[in-house]
Amino acid sequence: MEAHSMEKVLRDMDGIRIDSGVTTELDSAGEVENDDTSNDHALFEVRLSAGKGLGLFALVDIPRGMRLIAEPALIILPTSEPDFKHIWKDFKKLTPHQFDQMGGLSSVSHTVKSSLQGLIRHRLSTQQQYSGTALDAAVKDEMQMRAIFNTNAVAMGMESLYGRGLFLLSSRxxxxxxxxxxxxxxxxxEMTTVHATRAIKEGEELTLSYCQHVRNNHEERAEVLDFWEFKCDCPACKGPEVSVREKLRRRIVELATGLAKYDLGSLDYATPSNHSKALVWGEEVLLLLREQGLEDMVLAPAYRKCSRYCVQLGQMEKAMAYARKELEVQRYCLGTETAHMEMDMEGAEFWIKHVEQMAEKDRVKIAMNQKRTRKEDKKAEKKAAKKAVKGGR
Ligand SMILES: C[S@@+](CC[C@H](N)C(=O)[O-])C[C@H]1O[C@@H](n2cnc3c(N)ncnc32)[C@H](O)[C@@H]1O
Structure with missing residues (x-):
């Protein structure tokens, strides 16, 4: 397979318009073949992003929560058999168009160990019986495919439970x-989805985070991003806002670390001293995250923590309000198809049910306490009345 030039990639991309994750082929005149209205709804386009190769750009103002992409994996590397040699045959099953599109994805060569070259050569010559220039080309192809996979593949499920997948559109x-x-x-x-986590203006580039963007400082993030061979120039890494943003993120990490220790039962100078203080710390984390526009799924556990502290404090209405905020974040980041999370006893819906049960238990307890108090009051009244009668005699 030849290396794909940017010009070729752009030519290929030019034939595609994207409509909420559905790709519609255009005819040579650039008209939509089957539905001439769908192009009016295109939410974004693939085009060059200065110094970053290709990127996705909003074609319209996009509200928070809008689903932009829902696409199945082109290739999946299962976690049970993480060796690339097991999926080499899957690459060969791709249609020429898919193969071409995948070949146009970005690749960072150092993501593949050069020492692998010898092993691949050996396998291809013995098992596939390649030789001469055909063998050289096959080795080069496999090295390139591996680099494309490593550069673009993403985890499917928590800790890659469902493997690592290569997705054509979101790879951009x-x-x-x-x-x-x-x-x-x-x-x-069974698809990867991409949602807007805040309102996006027409012309703005759609961007996601390749690293733990909140926890690390910008040098630590730079180390992780080195894998993809670029230096990030976002407002948290470059420019006048860096020091302020860095300070705020440090504060978030300080608070979050203290809360994590507190949740494990530690109490020291770096942890809150009780649930009320923990709630105050948790609320500060929420405020700092939102203030910096960090409003993706990092917000969900922060809301959960606050909701949990409220439950522990018996503040059930507030606990429910935070649980609903967590659900709001989950919905705008993931959509509503989250049955799998509830089944795994995860996710905001599961937590809301738990808070409802706790609130119900609390109501019953309060009602019983009130009943007991009323009974005791009546008893005391009767006793007092008896005493009064005795006193009157
Ligand atoms: C998953 S791909 C993203 C799409 C890629 N731009 C393309 O043309 O296919 C990752 C590669 O994109 C580039 N990239 C991603 N984010 C970048 C950024 N913030 N600044 C510069 N380059 C970036 C790097 O070359 C990186 O190796």
């Missing part, structure tokens, strides 16, 4: 440490 999303979209593998849909 560039990185920012202040992202505006969230990508997730949806087990119920």
């Amino acid at each position: 999303l560039n990185h920012s440490c202040v992202p505006n979209v969230f990508q997730d593998y949806n087990v119920t849909l």
Whole structure:
């Protein structure tokens, strides 16, 4: 397979318009073949992003929560058999068009160990009986495919439970440490989805985070991003806002670390001293995240923590309000097809049910306490009345 030039990629991309994750082929005149209205709804396009290769750009103003992409994996590397040699045959099953599109994805060569070359050569010559220039070309192809896979593949499910997948369209999303979209593998849909996590203006680039954008400082993030061979120039990494943003993120990490220790039962100078203080810390984390526009799924556990502290404090209405905020975040980041999360006893719906049960238990307890108090009051009244009668005699 030849290396694909940017010009070729652009030519290929030019024949495609994207409509909420559905790709519609255009005829040579650029008209939509089957539905001439769908192009009016295109939400974004693939085009060059200065210094970043290709990227996705909003064609219209996009509200928070809008689903931008829902696409199945082109190739899946299962977690049970993570060796690439097992999926080499899957690459060969792709249609020429898919193969061409995949070949146009970005690749960072150092993501493949050069020492693999010898092993691949050996396998291809013995098992596939390649030789001479055909063998050289096959080795080069496999090295290139591996590099494309490693550069673009994303985890499917928590800790790659469903493997690592290569997705054609979402692979074009560039990185920012202040992202505006969230990508997730949806087990119920068996697709990767991309949602806007805040309002995006027409012309703005859609960006997601390739790293733990909140926890690391910008040098630590730069180390992780080195894998993709670029230096991030988002407002958290470059420019006048860096020091302020860095300070705020440090504060978030400080608070979150203290809360994590507190949740494990530690109490020291770096942890809150009780549930009320923990709630105050948790609320500060929420405020700092939102203030910096970090409003993707990082917000969900922060809301959960606050909701949990409220339950522990018996503040059930507030606990429910935070649980509903968590659900709101989950919905705008992941959509509504989250049955898999509830089944795994995860996710905001599951937590809301738990808070409802706790609130019900609380109501019963309060009602019983009130009944007991009324009974005791009556008893005391009777006793007092008896005493009064005795006193009157
Ligand atoms: C998953 S691909 C993203 C799409 C890619 N731009 C393309 O043309 O296919 C990752 C590659 O995109 C580029 N990239 C992503 N985010 C970037 C950023 N913030 N600044 C510069 N380059 C970036 C890097 O070359 C990286 O190796």
